[in-house]
Amino acid sequence: MLRDRYPSKLLEDAVEAIGTLPGVGKRSAMRLALHLLRQPSENVHHLADALVHLRDDVKYCSTCMMISDDDTCSICADARRDHRTICVVETVRDVMSIEATGQYNGVYHVLGGSISPIDGIGPSDLTIGTLVSRVEALGDGEVILALGGDVEGETTAFYIYRQLSRFPVKLTTLARGLGFGDDLEYADEVTLGRSIAARQPFKP
């Protein structure tokens, strides 16, 4: 039998490293490693360089904490956007999701996660202090709390609500309920139950 079933220490190292990626099991890691072995060397260097450059050279917008190539991101730098509406999200990815809808013209604030005592993430690990300063300077604008619907998201929203309630800003949150166009038949019980409890005036 092969030593540890790996014919090569280099292969083993690569499979271990690839296997640390989320959603990539040992089998997929092996498949990816053997794929890279068959690629031209410059392609593998290109991939490796792209990963290192992303990690080491990406900047964060000094205003909203969105990732950016400059000190101010393209959204905060855009004068056509409504800078009096701040949408507070957990992650960079949430900004991209909302941008992809094309329905939002305000600016963002990326918290960098949500309050999660079990993961050791407290309010001071998030960019809440910066958010408070922004809101303080904002006057009577609007802050949309677009956080996750899980316990962590709700905890974070409540914490931020308490920090911001002393300001004249309008606090809103995302509409939740059955998906638009969804049939009742396919909704899970929690969503359906909450949608009934949170029913809205009918507008014909």
Next chain:
Amino acid sequence: MLRDRYPSKLLEDAVEAIGTLPGVGKRSAMRLALHLLRQPSENVHHLADALVHLRDDVKYCSTCMMISDDDTCSICADARRDHRTICVVETVRDVMSIEATGQYNGVYHVLGGSISPIDGIGPSDLTIGTLVSRVEALGDGEVILALGGDVEGETTAFYIYRQLSRFPVKLTTLARGLGFGDDLEYADEVTLGRSIAARQPFKP
């Protein structure tokens, strides 16, 4: 809207590079890129280095063409293995699959693929010349053609058969049929049909 929907050129480059991996779509590539962004820099460097080292520094066994850290792989270097039985496979991965069974004690020959005119892969792109030299030196040993059951695998097996039939070596191939323990009910029609055509003497 964000320029090209990417907040950063570095992120775009990383997502593009990760997206060239087989089985990794744009969405997974984005998820992986954002994951790497949250990791300690040294972890990302470790991953990038492991990929580059694998690609640039891995060696191939001069006898069987298996990947190896040395000029001779651990299987070819193992005197306890039966060097008079050569199992011919398409890929490095096939060697690892057979090794994982623990049922084989011979040595290997990795072709590096299979003959596929549609992909521009001819016999000269594979290590068939080296195999012929090995078999010539082997005398009356055994060569197991453990190639794929697809058209390319069968073409390759037939080509090798013609190259080797002038030697006194015994040529064998893997048993094919219903999986051991499989019920007829769940077999696909081709497998079942071929298993009937290739029926074997009953050994009680």
